[in-house]
Amino acid sequence: MVEPLHTSSNGGAERGANTAFASEKIQPTTERLQRFDSLYMEAGKIPGGQSHAAKVGWATTLHLAFQSIGVVYGDMGTSPLYVFSSTFVDGLKDTDDILGVLSLIIYTVALLPLTKYCFIVLRANDNGDGGTFALYSLISRYARISLIPNQQAEDAMLSHYKLESPSNRVKRAHWIKEKMENSPKFKVMLFLVTILATSMVIGDGVLTPCISVLSAVGGIKQSAKSLTQGQIAGIAITILIALFLAQRFGTNKVGYTFAPIILTWFILIAGIGVYNLFKHDAGVLKAFNPKYIVDYFKRNGKHGWISLGGVILCITGTEAMFADLGHFNVRAIQIGFSVVLLPSVLLAYIGQAAYLRIYPEHVADTFYKSIPGPLYWPTFVVAVAAAIIASQAMISGAFAIIAQSQILGCFPRVRVNHTSTKFQGQVYIPEINYVLMVLCVAVTAIFQTTDKISNAYGIAVVFVMFITTLLVTLVMVMIWKTSLLWIALFPVIFGGAELIYLSSAFYKFTQGGYLPLVFSAILMFIMATWHYVHVHRYKWELQNKVPNNYVAELATRRNIARLPGIGFLYSELVQGIPPILSHWVEQVPSIHSVLVIVSIKFLPISKIETKERILFRYVDPIEYRVFRCVVRYGYNDKVEDPGEFESLVIENLKQFIHEESFYSQSRHSLQGESVEESGDVMDPAVEVQNETLSKKNSDQATADPRNGCMEEIQVIHNEMEDGVVHMLGETNVVAEPNADFLKKIIVDYVYNFMRKNFRQPERITCVPHNRLLRVGMTYEI
Structure with missing residues (x-):
């Protein structure tokens, strides 16, 4: 029999159809007529499925790979400027230590950026998007870990979802999924870990420009000894301001501008490395033997462990490969890293090691001292340009992450500008850009040197990488259904190495290492506060939603005026009728001739097809022309x-x-056919006659609408000509009277301060300002 529509406790019902099936012809079968309807349900399970970004041709991939050189790899590419000097801060006492540190660099680059990120982490993308929030959104599609109860059964019908076939690994993943969904503490902990990593990456967006530009401009002291450190910092600040002002042109243009410079830089450092290798000591190639790592720690003990804080700087910017994935694609990132960056930086480190074997006293300024005389000035100019560009990777990553976190209700509203119509995920956020610029200028002006900034840098880099390891392990268990052996090896090998580096970085906590933690604490407080109130606002609307028969009661009230035109009433609630409707009717006893209650909902998917975007439902009585509408977007739409x-x-x-x-x-x-078929066995002639009649009825159903259908559509058309009015709830959120003191401070002061000083809802959504009516209402949470 036909599946009935869901009804609420008071007997009301909604009727509807998913517009995703607009192009399908309705057939007289029960399978075709069954449908989901969760607009009155508290929540619905979403059986998720992994989908991948659309495949592109090699021409587009190479095009993106070239762009990625300028956007993603500037940070890692400029690490040879300061790695050896940061590792041997007290000078080089034993030339054999050069082999140990070089071996550490080689295997650190091979283990973390190459093996972990290029071949494993990049695969854990969310439909082509990377970063911590992409991992979180990917996991949330497989398990209901979101703190906002707005999941709907209809979401499972989208193209980006798929069902898994049963197997032992699927059963194991399902068991873990149930444990996660039934543990509120785990949900909160996973959310906090996610925003911690996000805050660290955004903090990198502050530290990377500071250390890159200061380290590059500082090289001018080699020839201009009269310049003071304050003057050098002033030059760096000027360059930083120019860099951030250029962000508004978008990643597409910035990438094409920067890529040739970074490519020239890679060619130069590789060539200089080969020159130093053959001129000074080709024996450093022995460092490919990991035995020298063991010997290094045996000789240096605790000092060798402390020096890891400098070694880790060789992979700064690794997270940008994943965070900036939405600007490019997996294959482009892999090509850029394997073909261009990896051989270039390894040759640069090998050449510097060969030079230091002969001139160990130059360890504090290895890079510039090892440059051949005729190439000094060209290399210096390109080094300055490359170091400036290095900050671009984390700036672009910060934009992408903020855009994702805002969509998931974890950040105050900001304007996200999509800078490319050709490549999705390329965004620019003016407010964040200027905040990062101010912070970079402040840090550069206060510290003026890279010493303390480099100490902070290592903590931020490794912290984010370790959290990524934890989240990808969860993806391997729940989504990939990997074997237990690989699931165990991944966190043990990569997580173990990262914890060792992190412990070394924390040794210099008081010497500037506190910087990223301070930035992260501030950002986490903002994000946690916003999300906390956002979740409680939604739950308040859910608990106070209007009864389903409310509209039917309105239809019987003669004092309710029907205004000409179409009214769009906006609400975040996707299940049921929001309380803002009854509040509006109480204040203004009128309702538009056609009322559409619109809920704009962002799903943990990067992109939703336009034909699948909108869900409609009737609200009884049908002739009153009140509709529920959910408009769904992905976080890159x-x-x-x-x-x-x-x-x-x-x-x-x-x-x-x-x-x-x-x-x-x-x-x-x-239903008529079901009645006939419920009797005894039919006469064959009667059965043929019924089949013919059924086919005739079906053909009529696909040819002509029911009586009044075209008239209803014409009414909608006429009312649209009378105008569309947008009604937006201006909610004042306050803590309930019996709330504790801390909650009142967070809700009444901190949250409301952010709400008033960030963009208003109509400036973010599609609400036109000249046809907007505000409906004031107070929520007590």
Whole structure:
């Protein structure tokens, strides 16, 4: 029999159809007529599925790989400027230590950026997007770990979801999924770990420009000894301001501008490395034997462990490969790293090691001292440019992560500009750009040297990498269903190495290592506060939603005026009728001739097809013309302009009315057939006659709408000509009277301060300012 629509406790019901099936012809079968309807359910399970970014040709991949050289690898590529000097801060006492440190560099680069990120972590992308929040959103599609209870069964019907076939590994993943979903503490802990990593990456967006630009500009002292450190810092600040002002042109243009410079830099450092290798000591190639790592620690003990804080700087910017993945694709990142960056930086380190075997006293300024005379000035100019560009990787990553975190309700509203119509995920956020610029200028002006900044840098880099290891392990267990052996080896090998480096970095906590933790603490407080209130706002609306029969009662009240035109009433609630409707009617006893209750919902998916974007439902009584509408976006989707959005919703509404009429007729016809088939065995002639009649009814259902369908569509068209009015709830969120003191401070002061000083909802969504009515309401949470 036909699956009934869900009904609420008070007997109300909604009717509807998913507009995702607009192009399908309704057939008289039970499978075709069954549908999900969770707009009145508290929540629905979402059986997730991994999907991948669309494959692109080799021409586009090489195009993106070239861009990635300038955007992603500037930070790692400029590490040879300061790694050896940061490792041997007290000078080089034994030339054999050079072999040990070089071996550490070689195997650190091979283990973490190459093996872990290029071949494993990049695969854990969310439909082509990377970064900590992409991992979190990917996991949240497989398990209901989101703290906001807005999941719907209809979300499982999207193209980016798929069902898994049963197996032992699937059963194991399902068991872990249930444990996660039933543990509120685990949900909170996973969220806090995610925003901690996110805060660290954004903190890198502050530290990377400071250390890169200061280290590059500081080289001018070799020829301009009269410049003071304050003057050098002033030059660095000027360059930083120019860099951040250039961000508004977008990653596409910035990448093409920077890529040739970084490519020239890689060619230079590789050539200089080969020159030093053959001129000074080709014997350093012995460092490929890991035995020299063991010998190094035996000779140096604790000092060898402390020096790891300098060695780890050889992989700064590794997280940018994953965080910036949305700007490019997996294959482009892999090509850029394996073909260009890896051989270039390894040759640079090998050449410097060969030089230091002969001139160990130059360890404090290894890079510039090892440059051949004729190449000094060209290399210096390119080094300055490359070091400036190095900051681009983390700036772009910060933009991408903020955009994702905002969509998931973890960051105050900011304007996200999509800078490329060709490549999704390339975004620019003006507010974040200027905040990062101010912080970079402040840090550079206060510290003026790279000593303390480099100590902070290592902590931020390794902390993020370790959290990524934990999240990818969870992905391997739940989503990839990897064998237990590989699941165990991944955190043991990579996580163990990262913890060793992290312990060394924390040794210099008081010498500047506190910087990233201070930045992270501030960002975590902002994100946690915003998300906490966001979740409680949604739960308040869910608990106070209007009864389903409320609209039916309105239809019987003669004092309710019907205004001409179409009204769009916005709410975040996706299940049921929001309380803002009853509040509006109480204040202004009127309702538009056509009322659409719109919920804009962002899903943990990077992109949603336009044909699958909108869900419509009738609110009884049908003739009152009140509709529920959920408009779904992925975190990389661009919200349409107001005019575009109105047209999209109205056209889908007309299509919904048309399809719903077919659905009603087909269901009625099918019920008639069910009655006939419930009797005894039919005479063959009667059965043929019934089949013919059924086919005729089906053909009529697909040819003509029910009576009144076209009239209803014409009414919608006429009301649209009378105008569309947008009604937006301006909610004042306060702590409930019996709340504790801390909650009142967070909600009444901290949250409301952020809400008033960041962008308002209509500036983020598709609400036109000139046709906006605000509906004030107070939520007590």
